[in-house]
Amino acid sequence: MQRNIYFFQEAAAPDPFILGGKGANLAIMTQIGLPIPKGFTITTQSCMVYLKDPNFFEQVLSNQVLKAVAALEELTQKNFKQSTDENLLLVSVRSGAPFSMPGMMDTILNLGLNDARVLLLAKKTNLAFAFDCYRRLLQMFADVVYHIPKENFNLLLKKAEDDFQQTCQQFSLQQHQVVIEQFKAIYQKQGLQFPQDPVDQLFAAIKAVFQSWNNQRAKVYRQLHKISDTLGSAVNVQEMVFGNSGLTSATGVVFTRNPATGEKGLFGEYLLNAQGEDVVAGIRTPENIHHLQTQLPKAYQELLHYTQLLEKHYRDMQDIEFTIEEGKLYLLQTRNGKRTAKAQIQICYDLVQEQMIDKKEALRRIKVDDLEQLLHPTFEANALNKTQAFAKGLPASPGAASGIITFTAKEAQQLASLGHKVILLREETSPEDIEGMIASQAIVTSHGGMTSHAAVVARGMGMCCVTGCEALHIDEQTKTVQCGDLILKQGDIISVDGTTGLIYQGELPCTMVNHDQILSQILLWADEIATVKVRANAETPQDIQNALDFNATGIGLARTEHMFFNKNRILTMRKLILADNFDERNKALAKLQHYQEADFKQMYQLVQDKPMIIRLLDPPLHEFLPNTAHELEELAQDLAVDIAYLKQKIAKLQEKNPMLGHRGCRLAISHPEIYQMQVRAIFNSVITLRKSGINIVPEIMIPLIAEANELSYIRQQIEATIHKIFAENHIQPFEYQIGTMLELPRACLKADTLTPYADFFSFGTNDLTQMTYGFSRDDIAKFIHFYHEKAILTFDPFQKLDCDGVGKLMQIAIQHIRSIAKQKTIGVCGEVGGDPDSIFFLQQIGVDYVSCSPYRIPCARLAAAKARL
Ligand code: ADP
Ligand code: MG
Ligand code: MG
Structure with a gap:
C-alpha cells in the first residue's frame, strides 16, 4: 500500500515529487543533522487523491494523521491535545509543492492554541507572546480555511490599541481576551466558528492546504512557469519554534x-x-x-x-x-534560491571556479531565457546624467522600464490590456496581485525588503522591480503618490531603474547593449562544446560590429537590398529600373556600383578574413518604385519624361503576388546586369583590400533558386564577369565561392542537381517556411492567433522551426548534398537561429552553422552548446 505520511527523519532518498520541495529538503536537512524542528510530511499523492475524493480524508487519512501526531508528541516529549499539560506542542501546517511557488499557497502557524492552552503558554512564557501567537492563529486560520481577509483582524487590533491606549505588548489578560473575543466575532458574523479542539484545527488546516493547490493565484503561477496541474502539494506538519518570544528571538x-x-x-x-x-x-x-x-x-x-x-x-x-x-x-x-539572470550567470561561473560544479553543469543550468533577460534594457547613460531621480529604493530586480503609474493590480491589468505600459506602485504586494504584476513593466513598493514578495516574484519573472522605497507615500484611495513636495497621480509617467533602485519622472530612453565579462567567458565555454557555429545576419557597419563583439564566427547573410534605400541611391535605382535606353541604364549602374563598392569595402574592413556571405539582390523591383505623387513628379523631372508615361510604366511592373513574383534570381535572368554590377562592386573592393594584406575569400550567394538551370546560367554569368575583372586588373585569380540559398521546397527536393553549381548552401528558413506552409509571413499575424486559440498550431513556425515539415525538406536536401559533396558548408539563416529547440534539431540533421540577428548570438551560442549536453 502507498504510504501517505513520512516523518522528516525517515524518508530514504527524499523525493520532491512525493514530499514536495519543502518536505524533501526538510527531510534531507534533518538527516544531515541540522537543527530542524521535528515533523512529518503528508504526500502530494494524498493531496491529489483528496482533491478527487474528499471522503478519502475521513476514511483513510485522518487516522494516519492522528497516529503521526501521537508519534510527534512522543518525539518532542510535548502534548498536542491536552489543555492541562504545560508542555505544549504547537505545530505549523505548511504547503509544499514539488516546485517552489513562493507565497502562492498557504501556511498556518501556531496550530493547537485555544482559549485554555493560550493561558498555559502565557504561564510558561509571557502574556504578550502567547496572545500574539493566538491572534496570529485566529487570523491565518480565518484566511486559509475560510478566506476571510486578514485586514479585518488588523483593523480590529489597531482599534483596540487605540481604545486601550496602549500597544498590544502591554495589554492585560482581560484586554487580550477582549480582542480574542472580537476576533472570534468576525468568524461568527459569517456563521462560522474557530474550532477549539487542536485536532479539528489540524484537520481543517490540512484540507485547506490541499485545496489551496487549486486557488486562482496558484493556477496562474503554474501556468506562467509551466508547472503541471496534476502534481499536487504536500503538507508538512511541524513543531513550532518561536521567533516572537522576545528580543533574543x-x-x-x-x-x-x-x-x-x-x-x-x-x-x-x-x-x-x-x-x-x-x-x-x-x-x-x-x-x-x-x-x-x-x-x-x-x-x-x-x-x-x-x-x-x-x-x-x-x-x-x-x-x-x-x-x-x-x-x-x-x-x-x-x-x-530564485535569482536574476545576472546572478545565475555569476553564480554558475563562481561555482565552476570553486570547483563545486563543472563547466558542462554550468551550461546546463544557465537557460537561454536567462541570457535573453541579461540582455535587458538599461537607461541610456546620457539621459541618466541629465536627470535627477526623485526617489530611491532597493534594487530588487534589474532592468529599466517606463510607464504610467497605477495603484492596484486590477487596474494594472486593465490598463495593460488597453495597450498601456504600466508601472505598478504598491505599499507592498501580496500573492493576490500576481496577475497585475505580470501585466506590468515594473513594480515599485514603498515597504518591504530584498526578499519581500514583490522582489522574489519579480526576480523570478525577470521583471524590473524596486522595493522598500520608503520616501513614497502611496494613497490608494486618492490614487496619488507623494514624495517630498512632488505629487504624482494615476496616469503620470515614471521610469524605474531596477539595477540602481532609482526612480525618475517621465520617460527615459533605453539601450540594450551589455557586454558582460562573465557572460563572455561562459559563452567561450559554450563554444568549446558546440559543433554548430554561430554567424550573424548583418550588413550595416553597426550590426556587423555588434555581431563581432558578440563573437560571431562570420556573417552568414549580408543582404544588399537595404543598401539601395537612401535618398540618392533609390533615385538612381529608379532610373535604372525605368530607363528607356542603354546609355541611361549604364549610367545608373555605374553610379550604383560606386555606392556598393564603398559599402562592401567598409563591411570587409570590419569582418577582415572571417567569412562573409553577400547575398545578391532579392526583392521584386516594384519595391523600389515611387509611392507618393511627389516622388513621382521628382522622378519624372529627373528622367525628363512625362508623368502619365511614367505611371504607365510603373503599372506594368506591379505584381499580384510579389513574394511569388519577379524577384531573387529571376531578376538576374531578365536583367543580368544588376548582379554583374554587384559582383564587380564586391570584387573591386576585395581586390583593393587584398592588396593591403587582408586575405578575403568573397562568398556570393544567389537567392530563390528552384531549378538547377537557373543556378548554372547565373553562375556562368557571374564567373564570366569575375574572369573579366581579373584580366582587367592583370592579377592572378584568387579563390572565391558562389553558393545558393535553399528557400524553395523544390530546391530542397532537387538539391542533388544544384550541388555541382554551388560551393556552399544556406537554408533561408523564413522563405522556406513561407513557401512550405503557403503562409505569407507578412500576413500571418492576422490569423495565427486563431490557430493558437484553437490549438491547431501551438507555435509560430517563423519563430520555431517546423521540424516535421520544413525540417523534413531540409533533411532531404542535406542528404542529397552530402551524398555528392561531403565538405560543402551548409548553413541556416533565419530567425530560428536563436531558438534552442530549433538549434537542437539543426545540429541533429548536420547543419554547420546558424546565422541570426546580432542580439540573438549569445542565445544561439549557448543553445548550440546545450544541443550537445
Ligand atoms: P511559504 O512556502 O509561503 O514560505 P512556509 O511554509 O515556509 O510558507 O511558512 C511561512 C512562514 O512561517 C515562514 O517564514 C516559515 O519560516 C514560518 N514557519 C513555518 N513553520 C514554522 C515553524 N514550525 N516554526 C516557526 N516558524 C515557522
Ligand atoms: Mg517558506
Ligand atoms: Mg505562505
Whole structure:
C-alpha cells in the first residue's frame, strides 16, 4: 500500500515529487543533522487523491494523521491535545509543492492554541507572546480555511490599541481576551466558528492546504512557469519554534549569495521578535542580516556555518528560512534560491571556479531565457546624467522600464490590456496581485525588503522591480503618490531603474547593449562544446560590429537590398529600373556600383578574413518604385519624361503576388546586369583590400533558386564577369565561392542537381517556411492567433522551426548534398537561429552553422552548446 505520511527523519532518498520541495529538503536537512524542528510530511499523492475524493480524508487519512501526531508528541516529549499539560506542542501546517511557488499557497502557524492552552503558554512564557501567537492563529486560520481577509483582524487590533491606549505588548489578560473575543466575532458574523479542539484545527488546516493547490493565484503561477496541474502539494506538519518570544528571538530569510547580483556571501534580512511571514510580507522593513552578527553573535555564527554546509550539499545558491528562539537557531526551509539572470550567470561561473560544479553543469543550468533577460534594457547613460531621480529604493530586480503609474493590480491589468505600459506602485504586494504584476513593466513598493514578495516574484519573472522605497507615500484611495513636495497621480509617467533602485519622472530612453565579462567567458565555454557555429545576419557597419563583439564566427547573410534605400541611391535605382535606353541604364549602374563598392569595402574592413556571405539582390523591383505623387513628379523631372508615361510604366511592373513574383534570381535572368554590377562592386573592393594584406575569400550567394538551370546560367554569368575583372586588373585569380540559398521546397527536393553549381548552401528558413506552409509571413499575424486559440498550431513556425515539415525538406536536401559533396558548408539563416529547440534539431540533421540577428548570438551560442549536453 502507498504510504501517505513520512516523518522528516525517515524518508530514504527524499523525493520532491512525493514530499514536495519543502518536505524533501526538510527531510534531507534533518538527516544531515541540522537543527530542524521535528515533523512529518503528508504526500502530494494524498493531496491529489483528496482533491478527487474528499471522503478519502475521513476514511483513510485522518487516522494516519492522528497516529503521526501521537508519534510527534512522543518525539518532542510535548502534548498536542491536552489543555492541562504545560508542555505544549504547537505545530505549523505548511504547503509544499514539488516546485517552489513562493507565497502562492498557504501556511498556518501556531496550530493547537485555544482559549485554555493560550493561558498555559502565557504561564510558561509571557502574556504578550502567547496572545500574539493566538491572534496570529485566529487570523491565518480565518484566511486559509475560510478566506476571510486578514485586514479585518488588523483593523480590529489597531482599534483596540487605540481604545486601550496602549500597544498590544502591554495589554492585560482581560484586554487580550477582549480582542480574542472580537476576533472570534468576525468568524461568527459569517456563521462560522474557530474550532477549539487542536485536532479539528489540524484537520481543517490540512484540507485547506490541499485545496489551496487549486486557488486562482496558484493556477496562474503554474501556468506562467509551466508547472503541471496534476502534481499536487504536500503538507508538512511541524513543531513550532518561536521567533516572537522576545528580543533574543528572531526570524529571517538568507541567501548564500546575492540573488540580484550573484555576489558570494550571506545576503538577507531578519526581524527581532517576529514570526514567520513578517519578513516576507513587508509589513515591517527588516534589518540587514549582517547586524545579526552584533545582536545575536552565536546564532549568527551558526547560521553562517549551516548555510555554507547547505550550499556545499546542494551545490547551488540556497534560499534559507530560519528562526531563532531565545538564542537557539533553527532552520525551517532551504531551496535553490530564485535569482536574476545576472546572478545565475555569476553564480554558475563562481561555482565552476570553486570547483563545486563543472563547466558542462554550468551550461546546463544557465537557460537561454536567462541570457535573453541579461540582455535587458538599461537607461541610456546620457539621459541618466541629465536627470535627477526623485526617489530611491532597493534594487530588487534589474532592468529599466517606463510607464504610467497605477495603484492596484486590477487596474494594472486593465490598463495593460488597453495597450498601456504600466508601472505598478504598491505599499507592498501580496500573492493576490500576481496577475497585475505580470501585466506590468515594473513594480515599485514603498515597504518591504530584498526578499519581500514583490522582489522574489519579480526576480523570478525577470521583471524590473524596486522595493522598500520608503520616501513614497502611496494613497490608494486618492490614487496619488507623494514624495517630498512632488505629487504624482494615476496616469503620470515614471521610469524605474531596477539595477540602481532609482526612480525618475517621465520617460527615459533605453539601450540594450551589455557586454558582460562573465557572460563572455561562459559563452567561450559554450563554444568549446558546440559543433554548430554561430554567424550573424548583418550588413550595416553597426550590426556587423555588434555581431563581432558578440563573437560571431562570420556573417552568414549580408543582404544588399537595404543598401539601395537612401535618398540618392533609390533615385538612381529608379532610373535604372525605368530607363528607356542603354546609355541611361549604364549610367545608373555605374553610379550604383560606386555606392556598393564603398559599402562592401567598409563591411570587409570590419569582418577582415572571417567569412562573409553577400547575398545578391532579392526583392521584386516594384519595391523600389515611387509611392507618393511627389516622388513621382521628382522622378519624372529627373528622367525628363512625362508623368502619365511614367505611371504607365510603373503599372506594368506591379505584381499580384510579389513574394511569388519577379524577384531573387529571376531578376538576374531578365536583367543580368544588376548582379554583374554587384559582383564587380564586391570584387573591386576585395581586390583593393587584398592588396593591403587582408586575405578575403568573397562568398556570393544567389537567392530563390528552384531549378538547377537557373543556378548554372547565373553562375556562368557571374564567373564570366569575375574572369573579366581579373584580366582587367592583370592579377592572378584568387579563390572565391558562389553558393545558393535553399528557400524553395523544390530546391530542397532537387538539391542533388544544384550541388555541382554551388560551393556552399544556406537554408533561408523564413522563405522556406513561407513557401512550405503557403503562409505569407507578412500576413500571418492576422490569423495565427486563431490557430493558437484553437490549438491547431501551438507555435509560430517563423519563430520555431517546423521540424516535421520544413525540417523534413531540409533533411532531404542535406542528404542529397552530402551524398555528392561531403565538405560543402551548409548553413541556416533565419530567425530560428536563436531558438534552442530549433538549434537542437539543426545540429541533429548536420547543419554547420546558424546565422541570426546580432542580439540573438549569445542565445544561439549557448543553445548550440546545450544541443550537445
Ligand atoms: P511559504 O512556502 O509561503 O514560505 P512556509 O511554509 O515556509 O510558507 O511558512 C511561512 C512562514 O512561517 C515562514 O517564514 C516559515 O519560516 C514560518 N514557519 C513555518 N513553520 C514554522 C515553524 N514550525 N516554526 C516557526 N516558524 C515557522
Ligand atoms: Mg505562505
Ligand atoms: Mg517558506
